[in-house]
Amino acid sequence: MRTVELEQIMAALDPERVMAALAAGFRAFAAGECQVAAVGHLGFPGDADCHIKSAHLDGDDVFAVKISNSFYGNPAGVPKEDGVIVVGSARTGAILAVLHDHGELTGIRTAMAGALAARLIAPERPRTLGVIGSGDQARRQVAAIRAALPFERLLVCARRPEAAAALGGEAVGIERLCAEADLIVTATTARAPLFPAALARPGMRIVAVGADAPGKQELDPELVAAATVIADSPGQCIDHGEAGWAVRAGLLDPARLIPFGQALAEPPSFAAAETVVVDLTGVAVQDVVIAKAVWEALAPA
Amino acid sequence: MRTVELEQIMAALDPERVMAALAAGFRAFAAGECQVAAVGHLGFPGDADCHIKSAHLDGDDVFAVKISNSFYGNPAGVPKEDGVIVVGSARTGAILAVLHDHGELTGIRTAMAGALAARLIAPERPRTLGVIGSGDQARRQVAAIRAALPFERLLVCARRPEAAAALGGEAVGIERLCAEADLIVTATTARAPLFPAALARPGMRIVAVGADAPGKQELDPELVAAATVIADSPGQCIDHGEAGWAVRAGLLDPARLIPFGQALAEPPSFAAAETVVVDLTGVAVQDVVIAKAVWEALAPA
Secondary structure (H helix, E strand, O other): OEEEOHHHHHHHOOHHHHHHHHHHHHHHHHOOOEEEOOOEEEEEOOOEEEEEEEEEEOOOOEEEEEEEEEEOOOOOOOOOEEEEEEEEEOOOOOEEEEEOOOOHHHHHHHHHHHHHHHHHHOOOOOOEEEEEOOOHHHHHHHHHHHHHOOOOEEEEEOOOOHHHHHHOOEEOOHHHHHHHOOEEEEOOOOEOOOOOHHHOOOOOEEEEOOOOOOOOEOOOHHHHHHOEEEEOOHHHHHHHOHHHHHHHOOOOOHHHOEEHHHHHHOOOOOOOOOOEEEEOOOOHHHHHHHHHHHHHHHOOO | OEEEOHHHHHHHOOHHHHHHHHHHHHHHHHOOOEEEOOOEEEEEOOOEEEEEEEEEEOOOOEEEEEEEEEEOOOOOOOOOEEEEEEEEEOOOOOEEEEEOOOOHHHHHHHHHHHHHHHHHHOOOOOOEEEEEOOOHHHHHHHHHHHHHOOOOEEEEEOOOOHHHHHHOOEEOOHHHHHHHOOEEEEOOOOEOOOOOHHHOOOOOEEEEOOOOOOOOEOOOHHHHHHOEEEEOOHHHHHHHOHHHHHHHOOOOOHHHOEEHHHHHHOOOOOOOOOOEEEEOOOOHHHHHHHHHHHHHHHOOO
């Protein structure tokens, strides 16, 4: 069993290769070719929890179990995230590696899914990217999406106006962001819609990454109900993603959800006025893909 | 994050202390004072799987996530078991340790639960212990139960007659075992009853440890239905323990199951002719207890 610390993990990571593997992983997941275990969850006092996600892509040599701890109430100076991904051999059951990534691989694979989603739904010749939120994941989304698509401008809507400068964008209010952004990415810890459906305009394209647990919500269910909705995992999105709020309100037929991997396999063509939402809750297939990529780079066959 | 290999783990393990902690852990679990995450499971070709069990005892400083791989189809020379227990801080979320126990701690905590169960249900002055099975867990159960209770004789019913000698007992058929053993422990991978209910005699006491996954079965549901049934986890036992077969056959009212931890807290007095079964499916509270004991011995506060 090899223990791999963060520096080595980052040195082994080839982002382009992982992006391609991630798209293939989502396609396999949508095709029923990825086994995903029940998600484990432990909660702790003070907005803190541990999530355990495990998956194996059919036929692969390795599988992965990810343990990620988020302790948002930690005092300053104490990291709020820690975690490992354990890589096991699907041939012998041997524990091959423990990747001590401190949650970093989750941050990266989440941003990469956002970039894949952005590439899928962005209108032609997108000029303006809008981001709601200014935390770690907002920063990662902006970087990944800008690397994938040639945006010229970045509009940032965040509680702290100085956050926009840190992200290299222009601080704006929610109305301007909704009116001007060709693509919006939402990356907050919100538990209520960030803007009313009335601010939605025809052709709005949204990548929603904040809702990753029950109770979280970024979008108005009426907006979601009126949109074409692409779900990284229809089951999970109905359980605790944006889609769930619209389904529970009786506004959205679950059968209308398009699996993300299916959309990546056969990209739909969207009408210019079509509102499209990609609901990303985070699935274990992403973890096994990124862990496998790191492991293969460290231990070539 | 500390990586701890097996030799160090074994050196840190104080069996008596763990037994006491395990009993306390079961009591807490039965009292609703232990958080247990959904069990994760991945299956692989050829009778191989990965189980993920996670728990946190209320108020404890640490929690544990156990990954245990059993690959029964591995060729000779390749270990059939591997695994780790990850110890996390319940205060900060920091990953404190990865105990690379190769599944050994699971074997130990399972045998210790068997010994606690034997002590609870054995008749007064037990003379003869009977074991069905001769594998690794049968060996562990015999050792743990003999350490806990003063049995004079060991009867072994196993497919391979030479196994009895290896266990230090007398090879017998199932009829003699049922007729003569004061306490029986079943530790097989059976998927059908090991003996018919007709062989049961009044006052039979059975510790059943084999059924740890759907499809596994060691006892005749009619025997279970007629017995006082103590369950390490009523929910799990109904899902995939011996109790489940009797419940699904309509023979056993789930409300009759006595939680193991409750029985440990307030030991019932059994009538001499009372048939008693302890149904042990293995619960995550055992994993967190043994991992915590190892961690505390390694890193004293």
